[in-house]
Each structure stands twice: as C-alpha cells, then as structure tokens.
Amino acid sequence: MDLADVAVELYALPLVEFTGARNARAKRARSEGQPLLAKQIAKLPKPSTAAWAVNVLARRRREELGQVLDLGASLREAQADLDPAAMRALGRERSRLLAAVVRDGREAARELGVKVSDAAAEEMEQTLHAAMADPEAAEAVRSGLLVRTLTGSGFEPVDLAGAVAVPGALPEPASPSAARQHPGQQRPGGGAEPEGTETPRMRRADVDAEARARERAQQEAAQREAEQQQAEESRRREREQAETDLADAEHGLAEAEAELADARAQADTASARRNEIAAELDRLRRRIDELEEDLAAAEREGAHADRARRLASRLADQGRRAVQRARDRLAQLP
Numbered sequence: 001m002d003l004a005d006v007a008v009e010l011y012a013l014p015l016v017e018f019t020g021a022r023n024a025r026a027k028r029a030r031s032e033g034q035p036l037l038a039k040q041i042a043k044l045p046k047p048s049t050a051a052w053a054v055n056v057l058a059r060r061r062r063e064e065l066g067q068v069l070d071l072g073a074s075l076r077e078a079q080a081d082l083d084p085a086a087m088r089a090l091g092r093e094r095s096r097l098l099a100a101v102v103r104d105g106r107e108a109a110r111e112l113g114v115k116v117s118d119a120a121a122e123e124m125e126q127t128l129h130a131a132m133a134d135p136e137a138a139e140a141v142r143s144g145l146l147v148r149t150l151t152g153s154g155f156e157p158v159d160l161a162g163a164v165a166v167p168g169a170l171p172e173p174a175s176p177s178a179a180r181q182h183p184g185q186q187r188p189g190g191g192a193e194p195e196g197t198e199t200p201r202m203r204r205a206d207v208d209a210e211a212r213a214r215e216r217a218q219q220e221a222a223q224r225e226a227e228q229q230q231a232e233e234s235r236r237r238e239r240e241q242a243e244t245d246l247a248d249a250e251h252g253l254a255e256a257e258a259e260l261a262d263a264r265a266q267a268d269t270a271s272a273r274r275n276e277i278a279a280e281l282d283r284l285r286r287r288i289d290e291l292e293e294d295l296a297a298a299e300r301e302g303a304h305a306d307r308a309r310r311l312a313s314r315l316a317d318q319g320r321r322a323v324q325r326a327r328d329r330l331a332q333l334p
Contacts, residue, residue: 002037003037003040003041003166004166004168004169006025006029006037006041006044007044007145007165007166007169008144008145008169009021009025010022010025010041010044010165011047011052011055011144011145011146011165012055012059012144014112014113014114015046015047015049015052015112015114016113016114018046018047019046022041022042022044022046023042025041026038026039026041026042029041044147044165045147045165046147047146047147047148047165048120048123048147048148048149049114049116049117049120050116050120050121050123050124050127050149051123051127051146051147051148051149052109052114052146053105053106053108053109053114053116053120053121053124054105054124054127054128054141054146054149055144055145055146056105056108056109056112057101057104057105057108057124057141058141058142058143058144059144060108061101061104061105061108064100064101064104065101065128065141065142067097067101068097068098068101068128068131068132069131069132069138069141069142071090071093071094071097071132072094072131072132072133072138073135073138074086074090075087075090075091075094075132075133076133076135078090094129094132098125098128098129099125101128102121102124102125102128105121105124106121106124123149124149126149126150126151127141127146127149127150127151128141129152130150130151130152130158131150131158133152133158134152134157134158136157136158136160136170137150137152137158137160139170140160140163140164140170143164143169143170145164145165145166145169146163146164146165147162147163147164147165148162148163149163150163
C-alpha cells in the first residue's frame with residue numbers, strides 16, 4: 001500500500017480513533033521495512049472536526065455531496081454564459097441544498113459518536129460553498145482527505161495549501177470546454193472576414209461583449225453583496241452566541257457568589273459558636289480548679305475535725321470512767 005491508500009483508510013475512521021490508528025499504521029510500516037512510508041504516515045495530520053465531517057459526507061453521503069458539487073458546476077456554467085435567470089434559480093437551490101447536506105453531515109457524524117457544533121457546521125457550509133465555486137476544491141472535497149476546511153470568495157481560486165492529507169492523490173481537474181467561436185469570426189459561407197474590415201456583425205459582437213461585461217460586473221457586485229450579507233449574518237450569530245455565553249457565565253457567577261456568601265455566613269456562625277464553646281470551657285476549667293481547691297480545703301478541715309472528734313471521744317471516755325469511779329467510791333461509804 002502507498003501513502004494514499006493508507007490515508008484513505010485513516011481518514012475514513014471515527015475521529016477519536018484517528019491518532020491511535022495512524023501511529024499503529026506507521027509502526028507497522030517500519031516493521032515491514034518501509035521507513036519512508038512510516039515517516040509519511042506519522043506526519044498525517046488529524047483533521048479538524050468540520051473537515052472530518054465533510055470527509056464523512058464524501059464517504060457516507062456521497063450522492064448528496066455529488067448533488068451539491070454538480071450544482072456548483074451548473075452555477076459556474078451559468079456565470080460563464082451570463083445567464084442571470086439560471087443563476088438566480090440555481091442560487092436559491094444552492095442555499096436549500098447546502099443546508100440540507102450540512103444537516104445530513106451532522107447526522108452522519110452523530111452516528112459515529114461525534115457532535116458537530118454550530119460553529120463547525122458553519123465551517124462545513126463554507127467548505128462546500130468554496131467547492132461549488134472551484135473545481136479543484138470540489139475534487140479535494142470528493143477525496144475525503146480534508147484536514148482543514150476551505151474558504152473561497154468565488155472570484156479567486158480556493159487556497160488548498162495544507163488542506164488535503166495527500167495532495168498527489170487528487171485527480172487532475174477537467175479542462176474547461178473550448179470557448180465558443182465568436183460570431184464575427186466566420187462568414188455565413190464559411191470564409192473569414194477580410195482583415196481590418198469592420199462589419200455590422202463585428203460591431204454587434206462588440207456591443208454584446210460590452211453588455212456581457214456590464215452584466216458580469218453586476219453579477220459580481222451582487223455576489224459580493226450576498227457574501228457580505230452572509231458574513232454579517234455569521235458575525236451576528238457569533239455575537240448572539242457570545243452574548244448567550246456571557247449571560248450564562250454571569251448567571252453562573254451570581255450563583256457561585258451566592259453560594260460563597262452562604263458558605264462564609266455558615267463559617268462565621270460556626271466560628272462564633274466555637275469561640276463561645278471555647279470560652280465556656282475555659283470558664284468551666286477555672287471553676288473546676290476553684291472547686292478542687294475548695295475540696296482540698298474541705299478535706300483538710302474534715303481531717304482536722306476528725307482528729308478533734310477522736311480526741312474529744314477519748315476525753316469523754318476518760319470523763320465517764322472518772323464519774324463511774326467516783327460513784328463507786330461514794331456507794332462504798334457508810
């Protein structure tokens with residue numbers, strides 16, 4: 001397999017699998033003795049989400065994508081033919097078809113587990129718009145090898161530098177059809193007009209060329225105005241999204257600040273309660289110390305009283321014995 005074959009495999013994978021599969025494929029190429037191919041594979045860039053979603057269209061919605069690109073070819077032909085009616089009709093169809101195909105691409109990406117944001121969807125639409133205006137960009141989109149999205153004004157070729165994983169894998173764009181023969185270059189009989197002779201047919205051709213030039217300028221101005229309106233609409237949506245994000249952020253900040261205030265109030269209450277308990281504990285400890293001193297004094301007083309009681313008891317016993325002895329002597333007297 002060459003680099004293009006490997007790239008087709010890798011860029012067909014779900015986005016989350018790309019890096020691991022690329023590294024494994026490069027390792028395999030090295031083990032098979034293909035160091036140059038391994039180095040080329042390792043350098044393949046992971047596509048952006050929008051570019052990957054366009055690649056999904058190229059593989060899973062190929063018919064729908066083909067309708068978009070075929071419509072682009074028809075638009076280019078109408079512009080070349082200066083057909084304003086066809087351009088208007090095709091322009092309306094372009095808007096409808098682009099929106100539908102972008103929706104298909106987002107749905108196909110969702111089936112592969114990837115959610116395509118509104119911003120990425122806008123990049124998808126810009127890429128398809130550029131592919132409709134430029135045949136080389138169309139081939140890049142058809143390849144399914146995009147690594148970044150495309151943008152184009154419709155007046156200059158689309159910048160494809162670094163947009164395709166393997167640029168050499170793209171086919172050569174079809175050469176434009178030969179220009180129609182100018183009516184003033186042939187006589188009705190087939191002979192050429194004499195050189196330097198100005199005929200009514202040649203003057204009519206000049207008038208027609210000037211009219212086509214004016215109409216082309218008008219069409220280009222209308223297209224620039226439409227693109228400017230599209231850019232303004234994109235900026236408006238971006239601003240609305242930014243304002244929504246700001247409102248959400250401010251709401252989240254208000255809730256966070258309210259929670260912070262509640263937490264601080266709870267912390268202050270807990271701190272005050274702790275201080276009250278600590279003060280009460282200190283008071284109780286001092287009271288315990290006082291009571292312990294009172295208890296020690298009472299115990300000392302009790303011991304002293306107990307000794308006095310025992311002494312008084314002995315003295316009372318001695319007194320009772322003396323009284324008894326005196327009674328006994330008195331009783332013995334005649």
